[in-house]
Amino acid sequence: MNFADQVCKVVEMKGPLVVGMDPHLELLPPYLLEKWLRERGNNLQALAYCVMEFGELVIEAIHDIVGFVKFQMAFYELLGVPGLMVLKNLVDRAREKGLTVILDGKRNDIASTAACYARAYLSGIEYPLERSIPSFWDVDALTVNPYFGEDGLTPFFEEAKKVNKGLFVVCRTTNPSAPFLQDEGREEKVYFKVARLVERMGEKMIGDSGFSSAGIVVGATYPEDLRMLRAEFPSLLFLIPGVGAQGGGLETLRFAFRDDGMGALVNVSRGVLFAYRESGKLDGRGFERLVRTKSIDYQERFRELQR
Amino acid sequence: MNFADQVCKVVEMKGPLVVGMDPHLELLPPYLLEKWLRERGNNLQALAYCVMEFGELVIEAIHDIVGFVKFQMAFYELLGVPGLMVLKNLVDRAREKGLTVILDGKRNDIASTAACYARAYLSGIEYPLERSIPSFWDVDALTVNPYFGEDGLTPFFEEAKKVNKGLFVVCRTTNPSAPFLQDEGREEKVYFKVARLVERMGEKMIGDSGFSSAGIVVGATYPEDLRMLRAEFPSLLFLIPGVGAQGGGLETLRFAFRDDGMGALVNVSRGVLFAYRESGKLDGRGFERLVRTKSIDYQERFRELQR
Structure with missing residues (x-):
């Protein structure tokens, strides 16, 4: 199935929330970190085990209510x-559980x-x-950086197309x-040129949904840009980081969706993963219950914005 | 020791050649590829073993005559x-053998x-x-992409400075x-702005050599750019890919060096690694002798350009 079509199906079923699996070491639940350091010593392998258990608990907590x-x-x-x-x-685990994996x-x-x-x-x-x-790795989609221009992107498009997978080209960062x-440019700003290039290069990757499997990464911290890009490029899926910790407000996200409520995937990392830190449970035990609650909460809030 | 000073010392001793360890699967010596696929089967582990043996042979063949x-x-x-x-x-092996490793x-x-x-x-x-x-990984230097602007580069500069290591920011690609x-820009082209940013951010990383440990990646395919950048940014080390296979001529490299013969590291990958393919030895046995010969040859030709 075309990646963009799959995305739209999942958004319809579960909502546009993408849980960002960003295991900031200094934010991991202390009970988990201490356990692994005690068991395995002060080394990379111990940290890796800790990140593994953390990730497994997150996936287990969200897989039925989150699509990405x-x-x-x-x-x-x-x-x-x-x-x-x-x-x-963790990539394999997530895919087994039916999640769409963006690397x-x-x-x-x-x-x-x-x-x-x-x-x-x-x-x-x-x-x-x-x-x-x-x-x-066999993930569903990969993010790429456009600094090399078209011929640096071409192989990514060719390979993605071959196996019906997705790409998100970094366009406007947060x-x-x-x-x-990104704001340089004589006739048009660089980030706008990048979006136009992705639109053109992805023309043959448009599915039944009307979206292309090659989308762009657009931060929510620049709402006006978000609005302009949405108006100009109806076939591009937006992958939106920067919600919560990076300062993007939820309200501005409204601009990212088309009238039909489609077109944007919204990534939240710290706001979901480390919600335990605002709960008073300082050692983090049971953090995964809050991961689930927060995820449900975000899906609901996004659903309102999609209307 | 400051990374840039170390680079200058090595360039003086051995020359500016950087051997690019790019194991293109379709160019690897057939005798080696066949051996590993036969022994281990058609899988990633077999290919990895092949790349390992290939890399070890290259390092063994060049470590006394090549610095990078x-x-x-x-x-x-x-x-x-x-x-x-x-x-x-391979990174560890190269460093043990005294090579400076750029990732x-x-x-x-x-x-x-x-x-x-x-x-x-x-x-x-x-x-x-x-x-x-x-x-x-513990390498000597890392290449980074500037699309995020200054605050995306800052952590790289901070960490590199902390441990006296090097950075090469992608500036002008081949x-x-x-x-x-890269040629967009109202008052100044993007790649030029990037070079200027790197110069400013690396001011405190300048060593006794007068060079900064934060340099730029500049292709040899645009000789006029190379000349302008060299004139404008005397403290920046240039890492130059694109010699040989990517179409950059040796003559244009002259512009990359300062009058004292310093300031540029020149990467050659295919032209050194796969020289056996032009030698008539189709199965590639003994390819490492040609790797050595070619490396000596390039060092000599660069030495003439440095004068």
Whole structure:
């Protein structure tokens, strides 16, 4: 099934919430961190086990009420190969539980190298083998960075298309310095040019839903941009980070949805994962119940915005 | 020792050649690929073993005559966790042999996430532990992508500075689509703004050599840009890909060096690694002797350009 169509189906069933699996070490439930450090010592393997148990508890708590998870690779790469093995386990677990998995790696390079990234995460290896080997990571969608321009993106589009998977090209980021480069441009701002490029390159990836499997990452911290991009690019799915911790307000998200309530996936990380920190339960025991409550809460609030 | 000073010392001793450890599967010596696929079957682990042996042979062949290796992460990520374990082994092997290791990952994100990448590859984890854990990867320098602007780069600079390591910020790429985004800009082109930003952010990383430990990646395919950037930014080290396969001519490299012959590291990947393919030895046996010959050859040609 076309990735964009799958997304729309899941949004309709469960809502547009994406739970961002960002295991900030300093925010992990202390009871869990202490347990693993005590058992395994002060090392990467202990941290990796901790992140693994944390992730499993989150997936278990949300899989029936949330459609999407996004793994930010940096948090797993931080823990070296042990961390990447945990990432692989959690990706598999999430997919087994029926979640759509977005890998947030923001990969980027020139053509032949970009093809390696695309094959690693989306499609797999064919040449020079007798039988092809499927992608090790095998996620549903990958984020990519557009700094190289069209020919750096082409291999990602080609490989994604081959296996009906998704892409989200970083377009408008949420951070204060975002305008430095993204607002440059003579006739049109860079981020706008990027959105236009993604629209054109993804034309042949449009499904029955009218959306393309190649979308863009757009922060909610710049509401006016969100509104303009939505008006100009009806076929692009928006992946929206920056809700909660990064300062984007919920109200501005209204602009991200089309009239039919479709078109945006909204990522919340800290606001869901670490809700226990505002609950008074300082050691974090039972944090997963709050993960579930918060997720239900966000889905409901998004549903109102979709109307 | 300051990273830039170390670079200058090594360039003086051995020359500016960086051997790009890019194990393109379809270019690997057939005798090696066939051996591992026969022994281990048609799977990622077999390919990883093959890439491992290939990399070990290259390092053994060049370590006394070459100062720098650059690992393009995409080729290792393609092979999943087995490939990343091989990357780790080769990075360690290269450093043991005295090579300066540049990891080409082009990582990028917002502040807190960028910090994870920087800690993963350069510095290590402190908080929330009793004793800090050193970086798993522990390379000498990392490439980063500037699409997020200054605050996305800051954590990379902070962590690199803390441990006297290096950064190369992607500035001007070698591919045909590079101008799409990099030549945008009202008063100044984006790639030029990026170079200026790196210069300012790296001011406190300048060593006795007069170079900063934060340099830029500049392709050799745009000679005029190379000349302008060299004139405008005397304190920036240039990491130059695109020599040989990507179409950059050797002659244009002259512009990359300062009058004292310093300031540029020149990466050659395919032109060194897969020289056996032009030698008539089709199965690739003994390819490492040609890797060595080609490396000596490139060092000599660069030495002439440095004059």
